[in-house]
Amino acid sequence: MAVSETKYIFVTGGVASSLGKGIISSSIGKLLQARGYKVTIQKFDPYINIDPGTLNPYEHGECYVTVDGHEADLDLGHYERFLDIQTTKANNLTTGRIYKSVIDKERRGDYLGKTVQIIPHITDEIKRDVKLLGKKYNFDFVITEIGGTVGDIESLPFLESMRQLKWELGRNALCVHLTYVPYLAAAKELKTKPTQHSVKQLQSLGIQPDILVLRTEHDLNANLRKKVALFCNVSENAVVQSIDAPTIYQVPILMHEQKLDETILEKMGYALDDTNKLDLTAWEAFLERRANAKRTVKIAMVGKYVELQDAYKSILESLSQAGTYNDCKVQIKYISSEKLNEQNVEELLSPADGVVICPGFGSRGIEGKFVAAKYQREHNRPTFGVCLGMQCMAIEFARNVLGYPDANSTEMDEKTSHPIIDLMEEQKAITNMGGTMRLGAYECVLDKKSKVYDIYGKEHIQERHRHRYEFNNDYRDAFEKAGMKGVGINPESDLIEIVEIPQLKWYIGTQFHPEYSSTVLNPHPLFVSFIKAALNK
Numbered sequence: 001m002a003v004s005e006t007k008y009i010f011v012t013g014g015v016a017s018s019l020g021k022g023i024i025s026s027s028i029g030k031l032l033q034a035r036g037y038k039v040t041i042q043k044f045d046p047y048i049n050i051d052p053g054t055l056n057p058y059e060h061g062e063c064y065v066t067v068d069g070h071e072a073d074l075d076l077g078h079y080e081r082f083l084d085i086q087t088t089k090a091n092n093l094t095t096g097r098i099y100k101s102v103i104d105k106e107r108r109g110d111y112l113g114k115t116v117q118i119i120p121h122i123t124d125e126i127k128r129d130v131k132l133l134g135k136k137y138n139f140d141f142v143i144t145e146i147g148g149t150v151g152d153i154e155s156l157p158f159l160e161s162m163r164q165l166k167w168e169l170g171r172n173a174l175c176v177h178l179t180y181v182p183y184l185a186a187a188k189e190l191k192t193k194p195t196q197h198s199v200k201q202l203q204s205l206g207i208q209p210d211i212l213v214l215r216t217e218h219d220l221n222a223n224l225r226k227k228v229a230l231f232c233n234v235s236e237n238a239v240v241q242s243i244d245a246p247t248i249y250q251v252p253i254l255m256h257e258q259k260l261d262e263t264i265l266e267k268m269g270y271a272l273d274d275t276n277k278l279d280l281t282a283w284e285a286f287l288e289r290r291a292n293a294k295r296t297v298k299i300a301m302v303g304k305y306v307e308l309q310d311a312y313k314s315i316l317e318s319l320s321q322a323g324t325y326n327d328c329k330v331q332i333k334y335i336s337s338e339k340l341n342e343q344n345v346e347e348l349l350s351p352a353d354g355v356v357i358c359p360g361f362g363s364r365g366i367e368g369k370f371v372a373a374k375y376q377r378e379h380n381r382p383t384f385g386v387c388l389g390m391q392c393m394a395i396e397f398a399r400n401v402l403g404y405p406d407a408n409s410t411e412m413d414e415k416t417s418h419p420i421i422d423l424m425e426e427q428k429a430i431t432n433m434g435g436t437m438r439l440g441a442y443e444c445v446l447d448k449k450s451k452v453y454d455i456y457g458k459e460h461i462q463e464r465h466r467h468r469y470e471f472n473n474d475y476r477d478a479f480e481k482a483g484m485k486g487v488g489i490n491p492e493s494d495l496i497e498i499v500e501i502p503q504l505k506w507y508i509g510t511q512f513h514p515e516y517s518s519t520v521l522n523p524h525p526l527f528v529s530f531i532k533a534a535l536n537k
């Protein structure tokens, strides 16, 4: 094996968006990692926003958060879940961030009077960001997923940078292009023309893809692959299909069955020998357990972004992984918090074995979350509140147990006489939206007499945050006396990070987002325990 420099694999997409570039990138990463290589994955997003933090989840799905507090594209969630690695700010760049960095340099005079242009200044900046990641952490492979679709105006600088890098790095760089092969039902035929056009488009930019991954809903026979290889100037073994799979976690196996990992290694100058043998034992054991799961657990997710699955992507994946580790399938039902009320709550929530009260921002649908928290608490049913979900649990408790009818978060009602959830004093002074967010991993110390301590099996944990408001410690005593305990505390700020009602079977709320750190091979203990409680409710 032994090739010492970092290798760069670019993943581009053509024909249509949403073909699963993130899953293909993650699957390639997984296979290389399972051969003993140190791998990371990076995503370039061609939009002007500095980061996706300000994007509406309806448009772009969930905002993922890295340990170092970067608000990132949800594909980074796939990378972490597949590879069991932690990504950072350096793993996600946008056009906005690249331009900002170049413009800041220009203002500082770094370009010494030169005319600042897309080529070479923007492209150099992109190339620097690609290479920096490899160098800084000594990776064997850096996989760079280029967002958008070939042919978009926005992706041009990224593709040009990739062309240059391929030229400069020779065998140390490789392009995997993902396209779509549609099936025309009337003609009963699979069509490769869109793929040919998409490859032509790449070629017209000076890029010859090395490997083609064809997304399809039907099996592609050898003749069709041969034809694609011939028309697109790639070797036959470098045309692989990505067919619909029962679970995304099956994709690395499907890619390996077509020897995608071997083809990549060979093309990049590696010999296949004992030192880089594939070991997917743990991954396969997970898939087997998943396929053999017989029971089903029903989980209701109460939130306001119910139309778009991707808005709660990491929670969904965490629940589904936790299901596998409990040998059950997880059936999810979305309940719109805007539609949930005292009259329909029994009908909507009673069929569920457990309820997740979802995170979110703003007051829309908030009352429905209080209704869910109340129903679940009063009926002693497994309930997991995440971030805003935890805040709603606390507010509902204040209203209906402590007897403060207008208790609220100042995010929803600035004039409430009981601001159970509030901004910290120092945050109140900051006006910049992004500036007040608590982002990234923070320490938390667990109460040794709590359920969460038993669940984690340790006292000190670190979890990722993404919120502005906090539990107001003025109310801590009243809550604890009435039975809702702060069982996870930030040692530095003394802020409450976890609440639970010890008298109930499973009624836990976390100010942080445990879903960001649940991976296939290391499912998050809170989700595993929650599913177990739901199964045994």
Ligand code: GLN
Pocket: 358, 359, 360, 361, 362, 386, 387, 388, 389, 411, 466, 467, 468, 469, 470
């Ligand atoms: N809106 C709440 C806050 O900012 C909760 C945020 C969230 O659920 N991520 O504190």
